Amino acid sequence: MDFNFSEEDEAFRREFRSWLETNLPRDWRDDSELEADTKTEFERRRAWHRTLYDAGWMCINWPKEYGGRGATLIQQFIYSQELDRAKAPPTVNFQGIARVGPTLMQWGTPEQKKRYIPRIPSAEEIWCQGLSEPNHGSDLAAVETRAEDHGDHFVVNGSKVWTSNAHHADFSTLLCRTDPTLPKHRGLSYLLVDMRSPGVTVRPLVQITGEHGFNQVFFEDVEVPRSNLVGQKNQGWMVAMTNMMFERTIHGGRSEMMVEVRQLANLAKKVNRAGRPASEDKYVQQKLASFACEAEALKYTSMRQLTRQLRGLPPGPEGSILKLGTTDLNLRIQSFAMELLGPYSQLEYQAAGAIDRGKWSHRMLAARRGTIAAGTNEIQHNIIGERVLGLPKG
Numbered sequence: 115m116d117f118n119f120s121e122e123d124e125a126f127r128r129e130f131r132s133w134l135e136t137n138l139p140r141d142w143r144d145d146s147e148l149e150a151d152t153k154t155e156f157e158r159r160r161a162w163h164r165t166l167y168d169a170g171w172m173c174i175n176w177p178k179e180y181g182g183r184g185a186t187l188i189q190q191f192i193y194s195q196e197l198d199r200a201k202a203p204p205t206v207n208f209q210g211i212a213r214v215g216p217t218l219m220q221w222g223t224p225e226q227k228k229r230y231i232p233r234i235p236s237a238e239e240i241w242c243q244g245l246s247e248p249n250h251g252s253d254l255a256a257v258e259t260r261a262e263d264h265g266d267h268f269v270v271n272g273s274k275v276w277t278s279n280a281h282h283a284d285f286s287t288l289l290c291r292t293d294p295t296l297p298k299h300r301g302l303s304y305l306l307v308d309m310r311s312p313g314v315t316v317r318p319l320v321q322i323t324g325e326h327g328f329n330q331v332f333f334e335d336v337e338v339p340r341s342n343l344v345g346q347k348n349q350g351w352m353v354a355m356t357n358m359m360f361e362r363t364i365h366g367g368r369s370e371m372m373v374e375v376r377q378l379a380n381l382a383k384k385v386n387r388a389g390r391p392a393s394e395d396k397y398v399q400q401k402l403a404s405f406a407c408e409a410e411a412l413k414y415t416s417m418r419q420l421t422r423q424l425r426g427l428p429p430g431p432e433g434s435i436l437k438l439g440t441t442d443l444n445l446r447i448q449s450f451a452m453e454l455l456g457p458y459s460q461l462e463y464q465a466a467g468a469i470d471r472g473k474w475s476h477r478m479l480a481a482r483r484g485t486i487a488a489g490t491n492e493i494q495h496n497i498i499g500e501r502v503l504g505l506p507k508g
């Protein structure tokens with residue numbers, strides 16, 4: 115296999131890398147794990163998002179008619195690599211860009227496309243997605259939130275949970291039950307809900323890091339116009355599956371785990387082990403080497419995924435393998451950072467005297483969320499076991 119990129123793609127990389135060098139403030143790098151939990155932080159990130167957007171560096175793979183630049187899959191891959199490499203802060207409308215926009219492009223009516231899609235890349239309207247419920251996360255098709263058909267509108271009652279960004283969002287997608295008499299996958303519909311509708315209540319859920327990134331959202335007699343139904347009534351599962359496909363592809367797409375390994379290697383130079391720099395210790399060297407090998411293997415797995423896409427093949431097992439591999443490796447890297455830091459690992463983010471501003475303890479706590487979000491790692495194990503290895507269902 116030839117792993118080199120064409121001269122045109124390398125020129126694209128240089129252009130974006132140099133744009134990031136010039137435009138990404140130095141002290142914003144390395145905060146990519148932090149949640150934008152306050153209004154101030156959210157607006158700071160929205161401003162960064164707008165800087166990318168105004169320069170034509172947002173939704174680059176979207177068709178030009180929707181505000182993208184029609185970038186190729188390879189350019190999209192390079193773009194993600196460069197953002198990871200620069201440790202740029204996340205953009206603010208992730209759900210809208212990665213999931214809602216592409217889902218609407220596929221399923222939306224001409225009116226829905228015209229009304230909603232153009233305001234996503236600019237972050238003029240922020241989206242969240244209402245899939246998981248208190249009793250139904252992995253078993254998503256069992257959702258209980260009801261939407262009663264009243265002709266020109268639906269009336270929604272129920273609750274969604276772990277809804278990222280609901281406290282900043284203007285709109286939410288909503289997977290809900292429109293016919294409880296049908297088998298569970300067949301009685302669902304997919305709605306677009308204005309978060310300012312009467313009857314919508316957003317309550318914060320605070321994570322182990324102390325940050326507020328997601329919420330529980332309650333719907334009490336919320337009226338949703340029929341024009342906000344995406345796809346056919348009772349066929350929302352198909353729309354939700356399109357949404358999930360984009361979710362897994364994106365989550366699997368983290369391409370630069372080596373950045374984490376390099377930062378860990380730098381940490382090993384700063385801390386001591388048995389009176390010498392930890393980086394000189396054989397055990398530490400072996401650990402770093404094995405993390406580096408895994409990071410490299412994941413990079414090539416993401417290239418295999420890219421090759422599949424370039425050949426026009428449907429998403430393969432690589433998405434699940436990448437999601438599982440990156441989040442699991444990340445967890446082990448952060449645990450090893452705790453081991454290297456010893457008692458210093460107990461100092462919280464930005465605590466006085468903390469090594470590297472205490473970012474490692476924050477990352478350790480935050481690493482768990484990746485193993486749960488977008489389908490837990492146990493579920494990814496099931497998918498790989500059943501669909502790749504052909505093992506019988508347990």
Ligand SMILES: Cc1cc2nc3c(=O)[nH]c(=O)nc-3n(C[C@H](O)[C@H](O)[C@H](O)COP(=O)(O)OP(=O)(O)OC[C@H]3O[C@@H](n4cnc5c(N)ncnc54)[C@H](O)[C@@H]3O)c2cc1C
Nearest residue numbers: 243244245246251252276277278483486487488489490492
């Ligand atoms: C950071 C973060 C952001 C999120 N953002 C959103 C969001 O914006 N919108 C949204 O709708 N949801 C969101 N989620 C929710 C996420 O999709 C769910 O948490 C996830 O799908 C798991 O569902 P659950 O929490 O109900 O756990 P459950 O499904 O109750 O699972 C509990 C445990 O049982 C295991 N388990 C369940 N079924 C099986 C099985 N068949 N085989 C083996 N093990 C199993 C799971 O792996 C898990 O360990 C977010 C979650 C996180 C952590």
